[in-house]
Amino acid sequence: MLAYKMDRAWLEELREEALAKTGCDLPAALAIGVTSLAGNLWKHPERYLRYGPYWFAIKQALRDGGEDFGPHTDVFMVQEFGIWDGEQLNPYLTLLAAEAFRDYYSNTFFEGTRDFELDPDGDAYVLQDEDMEAL
16 A cells, blocks of 8 residues: 555655754644644544545544544554554654645545545545544
8 A cells, every 4th residue: 555655754854844944842843733733623623534544643643642533543544654663653754744645635636535546456445534524
């Protein structure tokens, strides 16, 4: 499953650029990112679709950062699209990857699209989070 995967080296470059630009350390930058993203999603829960296959990974990163959008998850998608340091989810790189996908989504898909072709030989992945749909 290679579609929509972000290169880790590129994400690390983005992280360094963002930290240098803001002057924040990593924990402060992560807290700002979690608060900002969560605030947007609490106001507009339908926007979770913009994160496509990264949604369940960032939902986990948000939960780890103190913003819980409910228990529904897709473990496979968290493992596949989360950015990992060994067995530990790297929340900052995962959020950066998801934001990069969101930009791609905005330029490529119609708003509200929930079907994503992750494997050209397979079926489309349909993003459905009952917790977000209920908000």
